[in-house]
Amino acid sequence: xxxxxxxxxxxxxxxxxxxxxxxxxxxxxxxxxxxxxxxxxxxxxxxxxxxxxxxxxxxxxxxxxxxxxxxxxxxxxxxxxxxxxxxxxxxxxxxxxxxxxxxxxxxxxxxxxxxxxxxxxxxxxxxxxxxxxxxxxxxxxxxxxxxxxxxxxxxxxxxxxxxxxxxxxxxxxxxxxxxxxxxxxxxxxxxxxxxxxxxxxxxxxxxxxxxxxxxxxxxxxxxxxxxxxxxxxxxxxxxxxxxxxxxxxxxxxxxxxxxxxxxxxxxxxxxxxxxxxxxxxxxxxxxxxxxxxxxxxxxxxxxxxxxxxxxxxxxxxxxxxxxxxxxxxxxxxxxxxxxxxxxxxxxxxxxxxxxxxxxxxxxxxxxxxxxxxxxxxxxxxxxxxxxxxxxxxxxxxxxxxxxxxxxxxxxxxxxxxxxxxxxxxxxxxxxxxxxxxxxxxxxxxxxxxxxxxxxxxxxxxxxxxxxxxxxxxxxxxxxxxxxxxx
Numbered sequence: 001x002x003x004x005x006x007x008x009x010x011x012x013x014x015x016x017x018x019x020x021x022x023x024x025x026x027x028x029x030x031x032x033x034x035x036x037x038x039x040x041x042x043x044x045x046x047x048x049x050x051x052x053x054x055x056x057x058x059x060x061x062x063x064x065x066x067x068x069x070x071x072x073x074x075x076x077x078x079x080x081x082x083x084x085x086x087x088x089x090x091x092x093x094x095x096x097x098x099x100x101x102x103x104x105x106x107x108x109x110x111x112x113x114x115x116x117x118x119x120x121x122x123x124x125x126x127x128x129x130x131x132x133x134x135x136x137x138x139x140x141x142x143x144x145x146x147x148x149x150x151x152x153x154x155x156x157x158x159x160x161x162x163x164x165x166x167x168x169x170x171x172x173x174x175x176x177x178x179x180x181x182x183x184x185x186x187x188x189x190x191x192x193x194x195x196x197x198x199x200x201x202x203x204x205x206x207x208x209x210x211x212x213x214x215x216x217x218x219x220x221x222x223x224x225x226x227x228x229x230x231x232x233x234x235x236x237x238x239x240x241x242x243x244x245x246x247x248x249x250x251x252x253x254x255x256x257x258x259x260x261x262x263x264x265x266x267x268x269x270x271x272x273x274x275x276x277x278x279x280x281x282x283x284x285x286x287x288x289x290x291x292x293x294x295x296x297x298x299x300x301x302x303x304x305x306x307x308x309x310x311x312x313x314x315x316x317x318x319x320x321x322x323x324x325x326x327x328x329x330x331x332x333x334x335x336x337x338x339x340x341x342x343x344x345x346x347x348x349x350x351x352x353x354x355x356x357x358x359x360x361x362x363x364x365x366x367x368x369x370x371x372x373x374x375x376x377x378x379x380x381x382x383x384x385x386x387x388x389x390x391x392x393x394x395x396x397x398x399x400x401x402x403x404x405x406x407x408x409x410x411x412x413x414x415x416x417x418x419x420x421x422x423x424x425x426x427x428x429x430x431x432x433x434x435x436x437x438x439x440x441x442x443x444x445x446x447x448x449x450x451x452x453x454x455x456x457x458x459x460x461x462x463x464x465x466x467x468x469x470x471x472x473x474x475x476x477x478x479x480x481x482x483x484x485x486x
């Protein structure tokens with residue numbers, strides 16, 4: 001056997017393989033003997049059919065099979081041993097002359113190949129990229145403090161209604177005489193003054209007191225039939241056709257009062273710290289608030305670094321080879337005309353995949369395995385069971401069940417599994433980019449960072465850098481070819 005390869009153009013070449021009878025004869029004869037052992041033919045005892053008859057009947061088919069096996073194995077070994085980084089896998093070329101397996105015993109085959117382009121994924125060589133650092137001054141801190149005060153507030157019961165209050169009300173449907181209809185709609189519920197859509201009715205409520213009643217039209221004082229249905233405790237379809245008058249009796253009036261900045265509040269927010277003053281509280285909150293902005297900053301930086309990675313790797317791929325490869329690799333689902341029509345899109349996706357694969361080869365920590373996804377799903381189940389009090393940290397029985405839950409989930413929820421996979425991948429690539437790419441720190445306000453986040457989100461939608469890593473077209477060791485060498 002003699003195998004050689006040569007470069008014939010930009011990123012393309014040919015592998016030539018010369019197969020002699022010696023390369024396949026031993027296995028070919030073995031297969032003939034095996035067929036003879038199993039053969040049953042009239043006039044011959046089982047296993048005693050002459051080899052010449054077996055060869056006449058099965059020889060050509062067996063020869064084609066054995067030659068194909070030799071070619072496939074030799075091609076794979078040659079690519080591996082010569083460390084050829086190929087794009088896709090070799091494509092059989094038309095033979096120079098017709099092959100006659102009934103006559104020929106030596107064969108020559110040729111394969112078109114394409115080489116992977118050089119890709120610079122050494123992140124340490126990049127020019128510095130802007131990394132946004134948020135300065136959390138007191139003005140930036142205040143919204144978070146206000147939210148914490150609001151979260152730790154309480155409802156205060158009061159006598160008269162004011163704007164912003166919450167009401168517990170008894171609602172009853174009235175009959176034509178204005179009397180409560182015992183068979184009509186009745187519901188005890190809670191409403192917020194601010195949610196009332198009708199200005200005149202909202203103003204009528206202001207100043208009202210407990211036990212006071214007000215007549216109203218549900219569809220008029222709510223914004224939508226859905227809101228009316230929620231207030232009345234009925235189905236939305238029923239609410240669309242509601243008519244008549246209803247009465248609302250005020251059962252309780254409450255106002256939500258935010259917590260006050262004092263030592264009790266500080267202790268609730270940071271139970272393990274000794275905080276005595278507002279200034280001490282702000283200094284304690286500041287790094288906590290910064291964590292959220294730092295995470296946004298980290299991912300924006302990764303996006304900018306990845307954009308730069310694509311920009312400096314303006315890959316020029318062998319288009320004619322790729323078109324042939326796509327046609328041979330699509331199982332008859334696309335015609336060559338369809339491939340030509342959509343080739344720009346295919347090529348863009350291929351370039352992105354090549355860069356991602358090269359990046360993962362350089363930085364293996366980016367890669368995400370099924371084990372990683374399963375572990376994350378198990379952790380999600382574990383957090384759920386722990387929060388619900390159904391398991392403790394050392395509950396071995398439930399820990400064993402988590403494996404079963406995760407495997408079942410992965411089998412049934414492929415889309416969610418892909419989302420988790422991409423989430424892990426995005427986090428890992430952000431970590432690698434932030435670790436290896438030089439940073440030019442630019443100080444911004446929280447509002448400026450929010451704008452940067454929005455811009456990055458819009459850019460992601462316009463030019464999606466999707467992370468689908470299951471394609472075969474960049475596997476340099478993939479040499480499988482389904483065509484028979486004939």
